[in-house]
Amino acid sequence: MKKSDKHQKILNAAIKVFGQKGFFNARISDIAKEADVADGTIYLYFNNKYDILLTLFEEEIGKLITEIRAAISQKSDQREMLYIFALHHLRLVIEKKELAEVLQMELRQSGESIKEYRRTKFADYVNIISEIIRTGQENNIIRRDLKPGIIKRAFFGALDEMSRLWILNPSHKYTVEESAEAISDIFLNGIVAD
Amino acid sequence: MKKSDKHQKILNAAIKVFGQKGFFNARISDIAKEADVADGTIYLYFNNKYDILLTLFEEEIGKLITEIRAAISQKSDQREMLYIFALHHLRLVIEKKELAEVLQMELRQSGESIKEYRRTKFADYVNIISEIIRTGQENNIIRRDLKPGIIKRAFFGALDEMSRLWILNPSHKYTVEESAEAISDIFLNGIVAD
DNA sequence: AGCATAAATGAATGGATATTCATTTGATAT
DNA sequence: ATATCAAATGAATATCCATTCATTTATGCT
Structure with a gap:
């Protein structure tokens, strides 16, 4: 699995979760679950929650x-x-x-x-x-x-x-x-x- | 001081604070400070933070x-x-x-x-x-x-x-x-x- | 196979803050 | 002046969740 795959996978999950709950009500663990990765994995691809949004x-x-x-x-x-x-x-x-x-x-x-x-x-x-x-x-x-x-x-x-x-x-x-x-x-x- | 005074005072403070920081980044204590009342006082006039917004x-x-x-x-x-x-x-x-x-x-x-x-x-x-x-x-x-x-x-x-x-x-x-x-x-x- | 490096995991931590409530202060009436 | 009730206080509590990092798992190379 290429790096870009997981990057996009997390981003797609974030779009879904942010879209449904809004940025502030969305939990990192929601995005992780949606993307089917561990919570910590997200921080290998993004600096923080806000960085995902930007x-x-x-x-x-x-x-x-x-x-x-x-x-x-x-x-x-x-x-x-x-x-x-x-x-x-x-x-x-x-x-x-x-x-x-x-x-x-x-x-x-x-x-x-x-x-x-x-x-x-x-x-x-x-x-x-x-x-x-x-x-x-x-x-x-x-x-x-x-x-x-x-x-x-x-x-x-x-x-x-x-x-x-x-x-x-x-x-x-x-x-x-x-x-x-x-x-x-x-x-x-x-x-x-x- | 009539009840309605403090109600409106808190509401005006909330408008200011929500306007500047947004709902989620605004703290109850910010609103309390702006309205010049104690944090707890706000809960005498509103059920919760969200209720203030509504x-x-x-x-x-x-x-x-x-x-x-x-x-x-x-x-x-x-x-x-x-x-x-x-x-x-x-x-x-x-x-x-x-x-x-x-x-x-x-x-x-x-x-x-x-x-x-x-x-x-x-x-x-x-x-x-x-x-x-x-x-x-x-x-x-x-x-x-x-x-x-x-x-x-x-x-x-x-x-x-x-x-x-x-x-x-x-x-x-x-x-x-x-x-x-x-x-x-x-x-x-x-x-x-x- | 065995070693080395990279990627992924998820439980534990720490910080933030909404809300509660025991206590204090203020107002009104007798 | 004192008792009674209402209003206000703000420190303490409890919860929530982003972020970290020690450990595990996968990958690649000789």
Whole structure:
């Protein structure tokens, strides 16, 4: 068994346990049991409990960024790109429920390292949106009087709140496609009649 | 000193301490010191640490709902109402920073009581938005093909993410009015050029 | 096989802190 | 002034759990 195997095995267990109980209520022994290793083994791969959480952010968000960039690069119209971003983001919640829960919950926690984290790696993820907006403005597809920084927040926030609905109440009232479409439609066209 | 005085005093201390350190890192003795009472006194007013948090949600969100309803009832156009909602919500972050931090952080935590909480009292707050939307649709001001449930999420999520920016990075790049205007503008008119 | 090194184990430790409760302090009435 | 009751105190308790490390088990090399 390669070293990386056990590293990932523990991380996957942590995603599951953190997702279910939250970071503070999760015990190291829970993660150990889930990963099928001894408690002490975890400390051969991670410095402490908090380090597990940070590593999890680092590596898993990295994967998300890669995936979503690949999907977006297929499109040339910025309006479509926004839809694709929404679709991918919302799909994550369905397909990797526990990871989504961890990100939802723990990325909001106080604590300097987490705040720092949001400012760097996580910001990279959200900044994909503002890049799309900026390019759209250059191409005259998107209104130039709006600040990309605000649109980015608003669009991401909308998706994030939608995710929360599903996480709290897994009986999907709306489908992923429907939601992604509705949200990009609202942003592109607004809600005012006529 | 009336009973209610000390009750509120402890609650205010809790808002401050939870806001700064988060629920799990806050010690009862921190709250006691901040409220200027003995540790044991807290247990005369609350059953346990968690009860402080739940009471805090219950009472403070109740106040918010009352305030925001009062402000909205001054307007008759649903477009203006949305702006007012945004303005009030964002002002909260500036004027009651610690409370906003607590709500941001802890309302996301796992734990059944908190999830339950979001489904009830907090939902009442957010549902003010869907009421506005529904009335707007009846008055033909807002597109009828959009589901109020989705608009509500999207609009609230946008505001919530904006709040988060300020909480994490208190150097306000945008003013409250500017942000409230930009966000309601985006929702009302969309971001597409022309 | 026998040695050496690395990986894994899990019981024991130590530190933290929510909660309790015996005692003190303050208020009210007679 | 004294008795009675309520409110407040804060040191002591009990529990919980992250982390350590002496010991065991697995792996690789000659």
